Amino acid sequence: xxxxxxIDRIKPHGNVKVAGAEAESAxxxxxxxxxxxxxxxxxxxxxxAGVLGAPKLQVAADWQPRLDEKGFETVWMNAVNxxxxxxxxxxxxxxxxxxxxxxxxxxxxxx
Numbered sequence: 301x302x303x304x305x306x307i308d309r310i311k312p313h314g315n316v317k318v319a320g321a322e323a324e325s326a327x328x329x330x331x332x333x334x335x336x337x338x339x340x341x342x343x344x345x346x347x348x349a350g351v352l353g354a355p356k357l358q359v360a361a362d363w364q365p366r367l368d369e370k371g372f373e374t375v376w377m378n379a380v381n382x383x384x385x386x387x388x389x390x391x392x393x394x395x396x397x398x399x400x401x402x403x404x405x406x407x408x409x410x411x
Contacts, residue, residue, distance in 0.1 A: 333399060333402070334402065334406070335402035335403045335404075335405050335406025335407075335409075336406050338392060338395060338399050338400075338402060338403040338406070339357065339403050339406050339407060341392065342390055342391045342392035342395065342403070343390055343391070343392070343403055343407065344357075345391065346386070346390070346391075347407060350362070351385075352384070352385040353384065353385075354385075354386065355407070357406075357407050358407065358408070358409055358410055358411060359411070360411035363407070363408050363411050364411060367408065372404075372408075375404060376400065376401050376404050379400050379403070379404055380397050380400050390403075
């Protein structure tokens with residue numbers, strides 16, 4: 301058998317389509333995600349409701365004391381490295397530091 305015949309013989313017979321995979325594929329292909337995209341994918345579960353004291357989306361009373369006391373860089377690095385109940389990078393398994401920065405910037409937008 302030729303190599304192409306082997307490839308044709310063992311190739312899958314169908315494809316599985318997973319809801320939301322298009323966004324992941326775009327990211328894997330180099331498409332940038334916005335802070336809102338990352339928040340909605342990985343942060344909303346805790347930051348939407350304030351689970352275990354997580355500061356809520358664009359609520360100045362939750363964010364301002366942290367920003368005043370620690371500054372943006374520390375707040376951002378806490379999100380990257382984890383703090384209290386929040387694991388490193390939150391629940392975003394495919395985020396890098398810039399993605400986390402964009403998500404934090406989105407969460408503090410307008411305060």
